[in-house]
Amino acid sequence: MNEVVKLERRDVIAIVTVNSPPVNALSAAVRGGIFDCIKSAIADPEVQAIVLTCAGRTFIAGADITEFGKPPKPPGLAEVLLAMENSPKPIIAAIHGTALGGGLEVALACHFRVATRDARLGLPEVKLGLLPGAGGTQRLPRAVGPELAVKMIVGGDPISASDALKHGLIEEIVEGPASGGESFARKVLAEKRPLRKLRDDDSKLAAARADRSIFTNAVAALTKKARGLEAPFAAADAVGAAIDLPFDEGLKKEREGFLKLVASDQSKAQRYAFFSEREAAKIAGVPEGTKPRNVERVAIIGAGTMGGGIAMSFANAGIPVTLIETGEEQLKRGMGVMQKNYEATAARGGIPADAPAKRMGLITGKVGLENVRDADLIIEAVFETMAIKKEVFTALDKYAKPGAVLASNTSYLNIDEIAKVTKRPQDVLGMHFFSPANVMKLCEIVRADKTAPDALTTAVAVARKIAKVPAVVGVCDGFVGNRMLAQRGKQSEKLLFEGALPQQVDAVVTKFGMPMGPFAMSDLAGLDIGWRSRQDRGIKSEIADALCEAGRFGQKTGKGYYKYEAGSRSALPDPEVEKLIDETLQRLGRKKRVVSDDEILERMMYPMINEGARILEEKVAARPSDIDVIWLYGYGWPIYRGGPMFYADQVGLKHIADRLSYYARETNDPSLEPSPLLKRLAAEGKTFASLTQSAKAA
Numbered sequence: 203m204n205e206v207v208k209l210e211r212r213d214v215i216a217i218v219t220v221n222s223p224p225v226n227a228l229s230a231a232v233r234g235g236i237f238d239c240i241k242s243a244i245a246d247p248e249v250q251a252i253v254l255t256c257a258g259r260t261f262i263a264g265a266d267i268t269e270f271g272k273p274p275k276p277p278g279l280a281e282v283l284l285a286m287e288n289s290p291k292p293i294i295a296a297i298h299g300t301a302l303g304g305g306l307e308v309a310l311a312c313h314f315r316v317a318t319r320d321a322r323l324g325l326p327e328v329k330l331g332l333l334p335g336a337g338g339t340q341r342l343p344r345a346v347g348p349e350l351a352v353k354m355i356v357g358g359d360p361i362s363a364s365d366a367l368k369h370g371l372i373e374e375i376v377e378g379p380a381s382g383g384e385s386f387a388r389k390v391l392a393e394k395r396p397l398r399k400l401r402d403d404d405s406k407l408a409a410a411r412a413d414r415s416i417f418t419n420a421v422a423a424l425t426k427k428a429r430g431l432e433a434p435f436a437a438a439d440a441v442g443a444a445i446d447l448p449f450d451e452g453l454k455k456e457r458e459g460f461l462k463l464v465a466s467d468q469s470k471a472q473r474y475a476f477f478s479e480r481e482a483a484k485i486a487g488v489p490e491g492t493k494p495r496n497v498e499r500v501a502i503i504g505a506g507t508m509g510g511g512i513a514m515s516f517a518n519a520g521i522p523v524t525l526i527e528t529g530e531e532q533l534k535r536g537m538g539v540m541q542k543n544y545e546a547t548a549a550r551g552g553i554p555a556d557a558p559a560k561r562m563g564l565i566t567g568k569v570g571l572e573n574v575r576d577a578d579l580i581i582e583a584v585f586e587t588m589a590i591k592k593e594v595f596t597a598l599d600k601y602a603k604p605g606a607v608l609a610s611n612t613s614y615l616n617i618d619e620i621a622k623v624t625k626r627p628q629d630v631l632g633m634h635f636f637s638p639a640n641v642m643k644l645c646e647i648v649r650a651d652k653t654a655p656d657a658l659t660t661a662v663a664v665a666r667k668i669a670k671v672p673a674v675v676g677v678c679d680g681f682v683g684n685r686m687l688a689q690r691g692k693q694s695e696k697l698l699f700e701g702a703l704p705q706q707v708d709a710v711v712t713k714f715g716m717p718m719g720p721f722a723m724s725d726l727a728g729l730d731i732g733w734r735s736r737q738d739r740g741i742k743s744e745i746a747d748a749l750c751e752a753g754r755f756g757q758k759t760g761k762g763y764y765k766y767e768a769g770s771r772s773a774l775p776d777p778e779v780e781k782l783i784d785e786t787l788q789r790l791g792r793k794k795r796v797v798s799d800d801e802i803l804e805r806m807m808y809p810m811i812n813e814g815a816r817i818l819e820e821k822v823a824a825r826p827s828d829i830d831v832i833w834l835y836g837y838g839w840p841i842y843r844g845g846p847m848f849y850a851d852q853v854g855l856k857h858i859a860d861r862l863s864y865y866a867r868e869t870n871d872p873s874l875e876p877s878p879l880l881k882r883l884a885a886e887g888k889t890f891a892s893l894t895q896s897a898k899a900a
């Protein structure tokens with residue numbers, strides 16, 4: 203029918219196949235093709251049933267996100283779906299891969315659905331700051347009941363084919379999509395099954411109509427963690443409309459909600475994040491066609507918190523790991539922590555009951571570095587000092603097999619220097635995981651001076667395989683994330699000397715949407731670490747030092763910038779800290795002033811953005827969107843604000859540059875002066891996004 207959708211007939215069955223790689227998204231051409239094929243099959247007197255299926259790796263994975271924000275092209279999806287649902291001949295959706303968003307909505311407008319065993323079905327629109335806009339919020343509750351529908355629509359996670367079968371979303375699990383769809387179509391015809399239009403079937407809504415708490419409780423459970431986000435609440439309202447209103451009115455409500463969200467700043471930021479994440483996996487400056495090396499077995503050096511978390515990430519992805527320690531005692535402790543961690547997750551229902559044993563079965567503990575011999579990738583996660591790292595890499599050079607990728611999990615140290623102790627610097631790079639490593643999605647892949655392109659692509663491919671989000675960065679102190687964070691740390695400390703309190707600074711940062719403020723974060727990490735390092739370097743930080751001298755090391759001592767009640771992690775403002783700050787300021791002859799929340803926000807964010815600009819200038823990061831990915835997935839930057847560089851573009855670079863100059867003057871801190879890149883972009887009225895084409899949907 204057109205280049206991306208074709209129609210063929212196998213006697214009385216019409217097969218409509220979408221073939222629009224990579225994910226069969228519903229572009230205007232796909233919508234038009236489906237529309238024409240369905241109309242033509244309906245008009246063909248020989249055809250008695252229609253199967254809609256897809257070629258390639260997946261069923262339709264949703265609307266074409268790149269079309270949002272552009273003038274709409276006909277036919278609209280709603281029009282296509284109406285024609286399908288009203289077809290007098292049965293239409294069967296035959297699903298494989300992922301039927302997501304608009305893809306599942308297409309399937310829901312069909313009269314029957316079958317899927318292959320490995321298929322996944324979902325409405326993930328909330329993750330893009332949207333709600334399903336083509337009937338999903340009205341048809342899914344009618345297919346599976348409002349409780350599961352809320353879970354899928356407000357939570358956004360897909361379900362498996364077997365769950366879909368259990369809850370009535372699909373009729374059958376089939377072997378192949380097209381052949382299975384065709385056999386099912388013949389069965390429908392043979393059994394003369396009536397057409398099932400979900401729009402007319404309210405049976406599964408009855409319970410929630412009688413007792414609305416079924417719906418409100420499901421919503422409350424899912425929106426608990428949706429702080430600051432608009433879409434989950436709007437999506438819940440749309441599902442509520444399915445319960446409260448007739449189908450067509452519900453559809454109208456859904457449409458209104460969708461149109462509002464698609465134009466919102468939050469959704470723009472979330473769509474930008476979606477594309478940025480995928481862009482980050484494309485490595486700048488690597489020759490086209492560079493193939494990653496084969497990685498079947500991984501070794502991790504160090505069974506501490508980081509090493510253990512990294513080992514778990516591999517085991518979770520089914521990759522065997524050798525976990526190496528210096529002694530039996532340390533190894534036993536590390537293995538025990540992982541076992542407990544898995545058991546706790548299983549007890550919470552986060553993983554199946556047999557998963558802890560299976561995953562621990564993939565982790566083999568060994569003592570001695572000579573045990574790296576079989577590994578294709580070795581990740582060092584030992585104590586963060588250069589001397590120890592060098593010692594480990596010297597040994598790795600001796601024992602690792604040729605071609606193995608040697609990675610350091612350092613969060614600050616110079617990988618070039620580490621690589622120099624080996625005779626194979628081309629195989630050395632950084633893989634900087636974030637704590638807790640089995641949970642946090644970011645992996646900064648550090649490209650050293652001599653890192654070979656295929657070593658780099660290996661690290662990126664492996665990171666994706668274990669469900670991490672990789673971002674390639676260059677060597678510098680703290681790489682991208684921690685280097686920018688250091689700027690925020692510097693300002694937060696200075697703010698205390700000017701009259702702000704820890705709880706005021708933290709409140710501004712959490713109100714912005716970060717999970718934690720800088721002081722609560724310091725308390726979690728432990729204040730003694732920085733104190734010791736300052737002592738080593740002969741540096742003073744009067745307030746932080748005074749806290750440590752008073753035995754306040756943070757959460758671990760129940761007192762730090764805050765106080766903590768026994769067994770609790772909730773930070774309580776402490777008058778003693780206020781007193782201690784006052785005394786310190788008096789001793790130093792500092793005058794307190796009222797610091798506004800606006801100033802705090804600017805001084806928390808703008809110096810980081812300025813550092814981001816320097817990082818771009820130095821080419822430590824290739825794209826502003828890579829920096830954003832690092833902050834989104836490593837530091838809990840709120841997804842609806844897109845990342846620091848995206849946020850900066852929204853605020854306006856001229857404003858940011860002006861305010862930085864102002865603070866440089868007012869606080870007598872020349873390091874706050876806008877960087878040359880920021881200054882130039884501000885003067886030209888440009889954005890960071892103008893530096894690349896990376897953000898397709900922004």
Ligand code: 3H9
Pocket residue numbers: 224225227260263264265266267268279300302303304305307326327330332333334335336338477480481
């Ligand atoms: C929606 O449907 C709204 C409707 O309710 C209402 C309409 C009125 N559009 O992730 P991958 C690209 S909202 C355009 O690396 P994987 C992606 O950018 C949508 N492009 O593969 C990448 O391009 P490139 C609801 C898309 O195998 C390439 O495809 N649906 C889209 O790891 C491969 O992607 C969703 O939110 C798209 N919809 O994972 C699903 N999807 O190669 C979004 C992907 O140039 N998609 N691309 O970098 C996904 O979750 C994953 O892509 C998927 C495949 C699981 C499908």
